[in-house]
Amino acid sequence: MNPFLVSGYESPKYFCDRKTEAEKIVNVIENSRNLTLISERRIGKTSLLKHVEFQLTSSIIFVYVDLYPTLRLKDFIQVLSNNIIEKLEPFSDKVIRKITSFFAALQPKFSFNPETGVPGLEFTISNNSEAEKSVNLLFEYIRNSDKKIVIAFDEFQQILKYPEKNVEALLRSEIQKDNNASFIFSGSQTHLLISMFNEYSRPFYNSSQTMYLERIEQSEYTKFIIQNFKSHNFFIDDETAKYIYEIGNGITYNIQYLCHKLFSEQEKKITSDLAKKILNEILKENEVVYFNYRELLTRLQYQILKAVAKEFHVEKPYSIQFLSKYKLDSTSSARTAINALIEKGLLINLRGIHVTDWFFSLWLKQQP
Ligand SMILES: Nc1ncnc2c1ncn2[C@@H]1O[C@H](COP(=O)(O)OP(=O)(O)OP(=O)(O)O)[C@@H](O)[C@H]1O
Ligand SMILES: [Mg+2]
Known part of the structure; x- marks a missing residue:
């Protein structure tokens, strides 16, 4: 098996470091506090959550809820309720009766996936007040649990995109009521999460x-x-390993991907030249996607993206110095274009801006 995973989480054996971070998160959970986990893209937030789950004692229930596919409050309720029943209860007639009576007002319907063995639960929700009622009841159900619960909401900023306007306040008031559970809010759109948790009025x-x-x-x-x-009989020296870290820009996914590909080459001596060759292959393999981005952007957006890639990191993107160096338009149209690129997730705003995807950034840098 290739020891460099490029998706999902297996076990601590395939997981690099994160000792202090995992300990801190376990401490937050044990003391029933809440945590917001933010980082650049593809650093390893989701995997870290799974790694923490792996380390918790069985007296704590860890419910991981991926909000990425959700588009409205009803979807939120659906994924939360499915994940809760999957984790909280051994599926039995007794549990079905308990849930049916607890959620009676919402006429719950059970389903059972015969392939995965995973139970599902759906409520009848036909208007906003029924949706709110479901949220209230779900959180009450969590509060009634005998065991300590952690709910980890991944891609939490997604709730801001729901058409219902009151979701932020609704969830906040439920989360506040709970003093035995812990909530983790994680996500990849840092600017949205940072404003959500740091603005006084929110x-x-x-x-x-x-x-x-x-x-x-x-x-x-x-x-x-x-x-x-080495444990798979490859030869690699310290310098080459450092080189891989550098060409991956220290981003976990990039390094894993480079190593994964190098491993599958089965060339037993790993050299910097080989790593470089693999990097070029990756850029080539992604080129169709990169060209596609170019087609979807306005000329100014693409010019800005390229300029940022050439600089690596731009602390003051609206400064005359940066804009005139790359012959970009006036500050106001540049501002609109930069905001659009951040919204699309192509640029990330963290103490200045840079291109979110490092491999894309390397490719852009090579463009005329
Ligand atoms: N500590 C680690 N050791 C080894 N591989 C890791 C580690 N952390 C993450 N990975 C791997 O790196 C990749 C990216 O990790 P992950 O998806 O957890 O990042 P993320 O921060 O949640 O990304 P996104 O911003 O896209 O949500 C995955 O393929 C994962 O398997
Ligand atoms: Mg993630």
């Missing part, structure tokens, strides 16, 4: 502590890379 203001997930340290990562290659 319902979630000051409701949880923030953890900014940094890159895995180079020394830890190189140890992990060397160890995994």
Whole structure:
């Protein structure tokens, strides 16, 4: 098996470092606090949550809820209720009776996926007040649990995109009532999460502590890379492992992907030249997607993206210095274009801006 995973979480064996971070999160959970987990894209937030789940004792129930596919409050209720019944209760007639009577007002319907064995639960929701009622009841159900519960909402900023306007306040008031459960809010659209939790006027203001997930340290990562290659009879030296970390820009996904590909080459001596060749192959393989982006953007948006890629990181994107260096338009149209690129997730705003996807950024840099 290729020891460098490029999706999902298997076990601590395939997981590099994150010792202190995992300990901190476990401490937050044990003390029933809430946590907001933010980072650049693809640093390893989702995997860290799974890693924490792996380490918790069985007396704590960890419910992971991926909000990415949800588009409205009804979807939120659906994924939350499915994840709760899957994790909270061993599926039995007794549980069905308990849930049916607890949620009686919402006429719950059970389903059972014969392939996965996963139970499902659906409520009858035909208007906003029924939706709110379901949220109230779901959180009450969580509060009634005998065991300590952690609810980890991944891609939490998604709730801001629902057409219903009151979701932020509705969830905040439910979360506030709970003093035995812990809530984790994680997501990849940092600017949205940061404003949600740090602006005074917002319902979630000051409701949880923030953890900014940094890159895995180079020394830890190189140890992990060397160890995994060596245990499969590959040869790699310290310099080459460092080189892989650098060309992946320290971003977990990039490094995993580079190593995954290098491993599958089955070339037993890993060299910097080989790593470079693999990097070029990755850029080539993604080129169709990159060209497609170019087609979807306005000329100014594309010019800005390229300019940012050439600079790596731009602290003051609206400064005359940056704009005139790349012969970009006036500050106001540049501002609109930059905001649109952030909204699309192509640029990320973290103490200045940079292109979210490092491989895309390398490719852009090579463009005329
Ligand atoms: N500590 C780690 N050791 C090894 N591989 C990891 C580690 N953390 C994450 N990964 C791998 O890196 C990739 C990206 O991780 P993950 O999806 O958890 O990041 P993310 O921050 O949630 O990304 P996104 O911003 O896209 O939501 C995955 O393929 C995952 O398997
Ligand atoms: Mg994620």
